[in-house]
Structure formats: structure tokens, C-alpha cells
Amino acid sequence: MRNVVDAIIGEVYTLCRDNRAGALADYIPELAAVPADEFSLCLATSDGFVYEAGSSGTEFTIQSISKPLTYGLALADRGLEAVAEKIDVEPSGEPFNEISLDPVTERPRNPMINAGAITSASLIAGENPEDRFERLRRCYSTYAGRELTMNADVYASEARTGHRNRAIGHMLRSFDIITGDPDEAVDLYFRQCSVNVTCRDLALMAATLANNGTNPLTREEALAPALVERVLSVMTSCGMYDAAGDWITQVGLPAKSGVGGGVLAVLPGQIGIAVHSPRLDSHGNSVRGVQACRELSRRLELHFL
Numbered sequence: 001m002r003n004v005v006d007a008i009i010g011e012v013y014t015l016c017r018d019n020r021a022g023a024l025a026d027y028i029p030e031l032a033a034v035p036a037d038e039f040s041l042c043l044a045t046s047d048g049f050v051y052e053a054g055s056s057g058t059e060f061t062i063q064s065i066s067k068p069l070t071y072g073l074a075l076a077d078r079g080l081e082a083v084a085e086k087i088d089v090e091p092s093g094e095p096f097n098e099i100s101l102d103p104v105t106e107r108p109r110n111p112m113i114n115a116g117a118i119t120s121a122s123l124i125a126g127e128n129p130e131d132r133f134e135r136l137r138r139c140y141s142t143y144a145g146r147e148l149t150m151n152a153d154v155y156a157s158e159a160r161t162g163h164r165n166r167a168i169g170h171m172l173r174s175f176d177i178i179t180g181d182p183d184e185a186v187d188l189y190f191r192q193c194s195v196n197v198t199c200r201d202l203a204l205m206a207a208t209l210a211n212n213g214t215n216p217l218t219r220e221e222a223l224a225p226a227l228v229e230r231v232l233s234v235m236t237s238c239g240m241y242d243a244a245g246d247w248i249t250q251v252g253l254p255a256k257s258g259v260g261g262g263v264l265a266v267l268p269g270q271i272g273i274a275v276h277s278p279r280l281d282s283h284g285n286s287v288r289g290v291q292a293c294r295e296l297s298r299r300l301e302l303h304f305l
């Protein structure tokens with residue numbers, strides 16, 4: 001089996017390697033400076049076997065792939081019902097950074113778009129902003145099975161230019177979705193997006209979700225099994241933003257992308273997949289990330305439907 005999976009990973013890597021379509025995220029200056037040609041692919045099973053191709057030890061920022069993890073911690077801190085009163089679970093069909101609330105419910109439509117993600121950040125428990133970020137950092141580290149750090153340059157770059165996210169934070173405050181200081185919630189969101197990960201980390205995070213919330217290598221629980229279902233559900237319907245329909249049709253796995261070029265996908269009970277390639281399509285999803293997941297899903301028959 002090991003040889004078969006290694007061969008398929010290598011084949012998909014070679015197939016996608018020369019695809020130079022897409023463009024770097026440039027609305028955060030520091031992200032426009034990353035090496036555009038980086039490409040890595042990693043698969044981790046829920047019992048801890050890891051398969052890799054490319055530079056899977058290179059660090060990049062997690063960006064929006066942090067959103068399901070923060071949502072999971074908010075669920076653990078506040079409970080399913082309290083979180084549902086603040087964040088809906090409907091696909092929005094809108095870009096990730098849309099300044100929007102559902103006109104009827106007056107809630108963010110889901111936790112994967114920025115409005116929902118900033119709300120999740122506002123729900124993280126802690127004594128003060130440092131404590132709240134430290135709880136998030138530790139939670140992400142448990143998923144990955146190693147201590148993760150924050151990229152201070154990316155954080156500073158995003159904090160300097162993130163006016164649209166501040167606008168979203170203040171909109172949420174004006175509708176009483178956020179009841180505390182909106183700038184603090186937005187700042188926590190900027191920090192969480194700036195956590196450094198490798199492709200291997202993302203694959204182990206995905207394998208942790210596949211393994212009902214427990215990291216397959218360290219055996220530490222990152223998320224209670226009862227909450228994993230909710231997190232994977234919103235990843236299925238909303239994780240790839242306004243490309244969620246195409247993704248679920250072609251790849252068929254719960255997933256999340258980030259503008260750092262990462263993509264994380266989960267076959268519940270079995271496999272976690274991660275790809276890193278920084279060139280993005282018009283939805284903010286990694287071009288080679290989407291292509292590699294589509295090819296892997298087809299070859300390994302991962303489409304869960």
C-alpha cells in the first residue's frame with residue numbers, strides 16, 4: 001500500500017508541477033513577497049502514516065485555514081447553541097471578504113467567510129488578548145503535533161493594511177454580533193492568520209480532524225469528537241467560499257483554503273490531505289492546490305459521495 005500511495009502522490013505532484021496559472025495574494029504586502037513556485041503535497045492517514053512530495057517542510061502562513069480551527073475552539077468554549085446564535089451555517093456564495101450579514105437573521109452566514117471568522121475569534125475565552133491568542137496557538141499546535149509560532153512580519157503587514165476586516169469588525173459590533181471591542185477581535189483574527197505552518201503540519205491537522213479530533217501521532221485531543229462533525233460540515237458547505245459547489249462536485253471532501261496558498265482536505269475516518277502552492281485563482285484558492293486535490297481524489301477514489 002505504501003508504495004502505491006507514494007507512487008500516486010509522486011504522479012500527481014509531477015502532473016501539477018508545471019502549472020503556473022494564478023497570482024500571488026498581493027493585498028497583504030508581505031504575501032506578495034513569498035516564493036511563488038513553492039509546491040508541496042502531503043497526505044497523512046488517521047492512523048499516522050505520512051506521505052510527502054515537494055518541499056513539505058517549508059513554512060508559510062496558515063491564513064484562512066485557521067478559521068475552522070478557531071470555530072472549533074469557540075464551539076468548545078461557548079457550546080454549539082451559543083455559537084449558532086452568532087454565526088449561521090449557510091453557504092454565502094460570496095467572496096471571503098464580503099462585508100455582509102444575512103438580511104433576515106442578521107448573523108454572518110457561516111464561520112468560513114471573514115465576518116463569521118472574526119465573530120469566532122470574538123468568542124474565544126481568555127483573560128486578555130495575549131491569553132486568547134496563546135490558547136489559539138496552543139490549540140493549532142495540538143492539531144499539528146508540534147509547537148507553532150506566529151510570523152510577525154505577516155501579522156504587521158496585515159494589521160497595517162486590513163481596513164476591510166476592521167470595517168467587518170465594526171459592522172459586527174453595530175449589530176451586536178460582537179459585544180466586546182471589535183478591534184480586539186480583528187487583531188486576534190490577524191494573529192491567527194499569521195501562524196506559520198508547513199504542508200506536513202496541515203496534513204496532520206487534517207488527519208486529526210479525520211481521526212475524530214485526536215492527533216494520530218501524539219494521541220492528544222485537539223477537538224472533542226462531538227464538535228468535529230460540526231466543523232467538517234461547515235467546511236463541506238462553505239470551506240472553498242464561492243467555489244464550494246465546484247469543489248464538492250469535483251473533489252468531494254470537506255476542505256479549507258488560505259491565501260497563503262495552503263489547502264487542507266479531510267476524508268472523515270481515513271485521510272488528511274494538504275497542498276501548498278501560493279498562486280491563487282479568483283476565489284482566493286490555490287490553483288495547484290485545487291488541481292492536486294482533484295487529481296488525488298480521482299486516483300485514490302476519495303469523493304465521499
Ligand code: DON
Pocket residue numbers: 062063064065096097114158165190193257258259260283284285
Ligand atoms: O482576511 C484576510 O485577509 C486573510 N488574512 C485571510 C484570508 C484568506 O486566507 C482567504 N482564503 N482563501
